[in-house]
Amino acid sequence: MMKNEAGVRIEEMLCQLADATRIDGEIWRAAYTLEDKIAKNILREWIEDLGLEYREDAIGNVYGRLPGTEPGTILTGSHLDTVKNGGKYDGALGVVTGVAALGYLKQSGFVPKHSLEVGGLMEEEGSRFPSGCQGSRAICGTLKEEDLEELSRDGVTLREALVSAGYQTEALKNVKRDDIRAIVELHIEQGPVLESEQKQIGIVDSIVGIVNYELTIQGSQNHAGTTSMSLRHDPVVAAAEFITESTRQMMAQAPSATLTYGAIQVFPGMQNVIADRVNLLIDLRDGSNEELLQDVVLLKRVLESIERKGFQTRLRQNDWLESVRMDPNVIRVIERHCEERHLAYKHMNSGAGHDSMVFGKHFPTAMIFVPSIGGISHNPAEATAVADIQTGFELLCDVLKELSAQ
Numbered sequence: 001m002m003k004n005e006a007g008v009r010i011e012e013m014l015c016q017l018a019d020a021t022r023i024d025g026e027i028w029r030a031a032y033t034l035e036d037k038i039a040k041n042i043l044r045e046w047i048e049d050l051g052l053e054y055r056e057d058a059i060g061n062v063y064g065r066l067p068g069t070e071p072g073t074i075l076t077g078s079h080l081d082t083v084k085n086g087g088k089y090d091g092a093l094g095v096v097t098g099v100a101a102l103g104y105l106k107q108s109g110f111v112p113k114h115s116l117e118v119g120g121l122m123e124e125e126g127s128r129f130p131s132g133c134q135g136s137r138a139i140c141g142t143l144k145e146e147d148l149e150e151l152s153r154d155g156v157t158l159r160e161a162l163v164s165a166g167y168q169t170e171a172l173k174n175v176k177r178d179d180i181r182a183i184v185e186l187h188i189e190q191g192p193v194l195e196s197e198q199k200q201i202g203i204v205d206s207i208v209g210i211v212n213y214e215l216t217i218q219g220s221q222n223h224a225g226t227t228s229m230s231l232r233h234d235p236v237v238a239a240a241e242f243i244t245e246s247t248r249q250m251m252a253q254a255p256s257a258t259l260t261y262g263a264i265q266v267f268p269g270m271q272n273v274i275a276d277r278v279n280l281l282i283d284l285r286d287g288s289n290e291e292l293l294q295d296v297v298l299l300k301r302v303l304e305s306i307e308r309k310g311f312q313t314r315l316r317q318n319d320w321l322e323s324v325r326m327d328p329n330v331i332r333v334i335e336r337h338c339e340e341r342h343l344a345y346k347h348m349n350s351g352a353g354h355d356s357m358v359f360g361k362h363f364p365t366a367m368i369f370v371p372s373i374g375g376i377s378h379n380p381a382e383a384t385a386v387a388d389i390q391t392g393f394e395l396l397c398d399v400l401k402e403l404s405a406q
């Protein structure tokens with residue numbers, strides 16, 4: 001057998017998926033777009049070629065299934081969507097490795113007691129709409145009928161996007177699962193810890209809490225040349241002050257928090273116009289829900305200081321995902337197989353969000369991380385060594401076999 005045969009094949013599959021879904025040279029597989037459809041067609045071909053059962057649900061999650069002899073399902077996989085100008089591995093590695101693992105187990109004659117399934121999940125990133133994890137929320141039954149209207153961006157609601165992509169929104173209630181016994185999601189670490197400590201595997205103990213806001217700071221639109229500096233009400237200056245002051249205070253008072261202003265829009269957006277308003281997208285995270293609540297208080301205090309200077313503001317919460325601990329039994333299974341394979345592994349917390357943070361509230365769930373080269377993610381330069389992919393694949397096969405027999 002060729003060295004790292006599965007790892008090499010998985011890397012090829014990831015390249016195929018990325019190459020087929022590039023727009024203007026960048027990977028951006030947003031939910032319910034042509035790129036999403038292309039990715040699903042490729043996935044379907046792989047799944048069927050491996051002799052697994054293919055299925056798609058009404059929110060657009062796709063599944064490959066290796067049927068078991070008894071009821072109940074062990075789910076692996078991850079998300080199929082990517083951020084704008086994203087990489088090949090975030091999400092896709094878990095999906096593709098899951099397909100490869102189930103294909104390998106089937107070919108080796110393994111018949112699971114409880115069915116094994118790999119899922120390619122919808123819209124984890126918020127790639128299209130203001131909040132993420134729509135596929136996993138629907139599986140858990142927490143995506144509500146009204147969310148289909150409430151979630152909208154650029155004038156398109158989630159329902160409209162679903163309908164235009166050919167999905168039957170009335171079947172949404174059938175997406176909820178009650179057959180899942182355990183979930184294991186394999187993912188790239190997206191940080192530098194495993195590489196710098198020369199570990200092959202990360203076992204995730206918990207995932208951070210995340211709050212996402214959209215903030216509008218309203219100023220007074222006017223002429224750039226005739227309005228003196230002391231008389232203008234420039235929301236761009238207020239936004240700059242808000243960003244620097246909140247960042248400074250957060251670093252000083254909440255060292256474990258991460259605060260990101262990933263998108264700034266200025267309206268109407270011309271060099272000779274003092275802006276009418278500025279929109280900011282805010283991502284705030286912390287290890288525990290208590291800490292996150294305190295961080296929000298800090299953020300709102302800084303915002304009040306901007307309001308006192310005469311700016312009206314509107315803070316809209318797009319998402320609140322609580323931090324969650326992974327399941328101790330699934331963790332133990334992963335750990336035992338790491339020991340058996342003599343792998344260098346490490347328990348760690350995830351600063352990135354995952355479908356597993358939604359699943360973790362409903363099903364026994366845990367995650368396997370593999371190293372990210374240079375700790376880079378949400379970037380086209382994202383990469384993981386083939387040898388590490390191979391290790392992740394082998395460990396995932398072991399873990400799925402054991403979980404399916406429990």
Ligand code: HGY
Pocket residue numbers: 124125132351352353354
């Ligand atoms: O935003 C996140 O942490 C993840 O990559 N969805």
Ligand code: MN
Pocket residue numbers: 083090125378
């Ligand atoms: Mn991501």
Ligand code: MN
Pocket residue numbers: 079090091124187353354
């Ligand atoms: Mn991801």
Ligand code: MN
Pocket residue numbers: none
């Ligand atoms: Mn003029």
